[in-house]
Amino acid sequence: MSVAFILAGAGLVDGDRPVGGRPWQVPEEFIPRNVRRRLSRLILQGLQVTWAASDPGADVPLVFGTANGEIETIAALLPVVLGPDPAVSPTLFHNSVHNAAPGYWAILARRLAASTTVTAGPATFEMALLEAVCRLQGGAPQVQVTAGDEAIRTASWADPGHCTRDFCGSLRLAARPPDGVPCLGVIESLDHGPPEDHGFSEDPEEVRVIDLDALPGGDRHPCASLHRVLEFLLGPPGARRLRLRRALPGGSVLEAVFRREMGPDD
């Protein structure tokens, strides 16, 4: 039995490179210029990918995942608050909260549905996905999960090497298969358990397996897993299934199996 159906997906790398599929453009009027100039890259890209994967006709709850949040805004605030005259910019202050992007999304897109912001270091996307799936199982017909982190440029204390590029992505999930409308893919399973319960025994031609804790090349970007899911769903056809495996902070392992149904050009 499937856990969720993926109705739409979108991703951006460094603000201008879409992940897989066709390029897309957010209408200028959605983010007015006087608002845009106040936004961090994370907020801006979060808004763009959320818009690109959204349902224009439905008010869908949003789960936003970000490991480092508005860390560059915090880095801009810190010298001010540590100085002799802590005159903080009110805009920078309210833009420094972890849920700034979903707050702007609700305001600009006039969405009244609930949102939350999940953060869990390298497992941030996986935990945001789990939260989204719990909401589907709790009765929400659709839930959108957006996750991203911006490159750490000035926050020198924050282990900049673990996040050296901007990435933001979004998936719109549904509890049931869409009526007569094709979907991008299916989340066949999403389970957590002790490591010994989760072996890799599938046919490698059918299943592409990614153990996110042992990625070659040292990709430590907190949302690297969502990047790979979007490449799998939106990029050139390859394996039919993608299995993600992630060690969780408490010591268990979370596994998700995605099945590709159709690409954007199918």
Add this chain to the structure above:
Amino acid sequence: MEALPVLAMGQASPLGRTPDEVRAALRAGRRGLRRDLPECPELGAPLGVVPGDLPPVPQGLEAFDTRCHRLLAVALAAVQPSVDFWKERVPSHRIAVVVGTSASGNRDLERHLAAGTPEAPFDYHRRQSFGAAADFVARLLGVQGPAFTVSTACSSGAQAFVSGAGLIRSGRCDAVVVASVDALCRTTCFGFRSLGVMDPDFCRPFDANRRGLNLGEGAAAFLLARERPSSWEGPDLRLAGFGACSEAHHMTAPDPEGEGAFRAMAEALSQAGIGPEDIGYVNAHGTATPANDGSESRGIVRALGTRVPCSSTKGYTGHLLGAAAGVEAFVTLLALVDEVLPRNLGLEDLDPEVEALILREDEAAPGIRFALSNSFAFGGNDVSLVFEVRR
């Protein structure tokens, strides 16, 4: 939704660390806010901190040592025995952790940078990264289920309940430790000052002359479970429902008509399967800012009418930010257990625009069953929680 048992709870706040300390302060009308604290002296405003020294984090977790995590450890002490009970009965990966925080280890980072040795190592991933809070709690309690932090500014502690309930209702977990925390930091203090919403004196929620909020620190922890074991002792407390929504109005200012507050409360009642007449008490968000209290009163009146007793307990504790919802859930549950509703400390002249029934004095509430706790946040992130006591 099916009401989920709240099997244990603990907190650390400016009112103290034990239920009896909190009770004693509430009954005496004794605020935990002080003017003589060394925190942010330039602020010139009362602040609330947890009294006394906080013990260091347990051995083996020294890399996580921040004030934020020390506060969590104090609140978790009351929950640990109940977690151990569940660990003996279900696989450890079936016990999850959800922590709400708005600032994580920012206080310790500020102190690290202020020390003037930026080249000295700072363990970002264990001390300031927001996910560190949940990681710390999972390690401290020795549980292996999903562990994550939710951070929606001042509703973080309430959103942690929402996520915890989801993990149990989906059948993925048997028990969830729901916690929340924030330690005072300069970024938050001077950030709120920049918004012009801080009272230089003690805050006065719902008062005609209110000038803004006071800030404080704290932590709270609860154990939610899929069922209440038959042998379980103590009051039968439940999370009966919740409502959450976005205001889509402004990043910091609430909708003046209280539309979001209304929708959150109405959804919470609906989920709990009860009507407005069933609610015996509202622990209001009640920040004492000019904008919040009027807006919230309008939302309360629309959702519940004008006869439900309400109070904000921020006159006692200050606004505990990411920990506010957790500590206020603790206070709300105490009110249900004790059948006594806490007064709205600081109220002198009720704002004539406030039509909600604000308690000037403590009020006996014999037989009270349901109470509601509101939490609202930057980004228009509104949450209402309904708690229940079964007698």
